[in-house]
Amino acid sequence: MSNGVLAPLRRRLSRTFAGQSEGVPEWELALEKGDDAGYFPPDSVTWRVHGGMTPIVGGIRALLTQALNPGVLAGVVDHSYYREDPLARLARTIRWVFTVTYGDTAAAHRACEHVRRRHDAVVGQYTDGLGEAREYSANDPELLAWVHLAFTDAFLGAYEYVRGPLAPGLADQYVREWATAGELMGVAEPPRSLAELREQLTAYDDGARLAHSPRLDEVVGFLRRLPLDPLLVPGYRTLFAAAIDSMSDRHIELLGLNRQAVRHGLLPARQGAQVTLAVVGLALGSPGPSEEAARRRLARLGVL
Incomplete structure (x- = not known):
């Protein structure tokens, strides 16, 4: 496809993901700054899984998985403007993921602290899967752990769904690497292997902590359309x-x-995603601005 054909798509995608149709957001350019290589080197599995276009599918899956927890869901419904500004949360999520992935350690800490400060006001009540009223706080360790599990499972699962399985041991390595992000967010014992990830995901399905509800139907329907x-x-x-x-x-x-x-x-779901992401990749270019900024920082530091 020519640049002329892709230009309208590029502008709309940039506005959706970055909040602006032209240029690169300042926060992405700022990833070039910093005094160290960050938590994840260029040859890490984290760079592989978070690079390219598969995080778009991973982001959708992560939001859906997070919403299965009534406490997390209550925080979103009660404290966000997801209907009025549906792309704001997506943009904030993208910024956090890419800053932790590609930024230096100071930038990663600042990004996580910013999220935790925003969480301070996210408190309230919800009804769990057993019909019991419970208090919630977005910084509650149990809810933070579920959000981390959802992210890890979704981004890894989306990558392997679209691109094919990672080589033996690399999925474990990704879970182990991304545990750092969980720790930065206050998760006490993030999983460090694929087996631990699956075990912890299963443990949440105890009848109380994951549940279907009319409120979930509403949010899923909104995300679907x-x-x-x-x-x-x-x-x-x-x-x-x-x-x-x-x-x-x-x-x-x-x-x-x-x-x-x-x-x-008309295509099966996997092939449809592969074709769609290929077009998106052509429109946005690869590598993305966050990775390019990180590589400039690493070159300046003599890491590359």
Whole structure:
């Protein structure tokens, strides 16, 4: 495809992901600054999994997985403006993930502290899966742990769904590497292997901590039909279907969905995602601005 054909798509994608249709956001350019190589080197599995376009599917899957926890869901519904500004949370999530991945250690700490400060005001009550009223705080260790599990599972799962399985041992390495991000966010015992990740995910499904509810239906329905620029809607629906298709049967069941009901387009979900992400990659270019800024910092420090 020519640049002329891709230009309208590039502008709309940039506005969706970065909040501006032209240029590179200042926070991405700032990743060039810093005094060390950061927590994750260029040859890390974290750079591999978070690079490219698969984090788009991973982000959708992470939001859906997080919402299975009624405490996390209550925080989103009660304290965010997801209906009025549906892309703001996505943009903040992207900024946090890429800053921790590509920034120096000081930038990673600042990003995590910023999120934790925002969480201070996110408190309230919710009803758990057993019908019991419970207090919640976004900085509660149990909720922080679920969010970390959801991120780790989603980004790794999306990468392997779209790109194919990692070589033996690399999935374990990714979980072990990304445990650092969990610790920076205050997670006490993040998983350090794929087996531990799956074990901790399963442990949350105890009848109380994960649950289906009318409130979940509302949020999932909104995410399924996100009010995007019309040019982006077909691609997003394809990627939403892929995010669902990549999830475990149990999590799909808890969401109240099924793979066939959300399928979009003529291609099977995986192939549809591969084609869609390839077009997005052509429009946005690769590597992305965050990785390029990190590489400039690493070159200045003599790491590369």
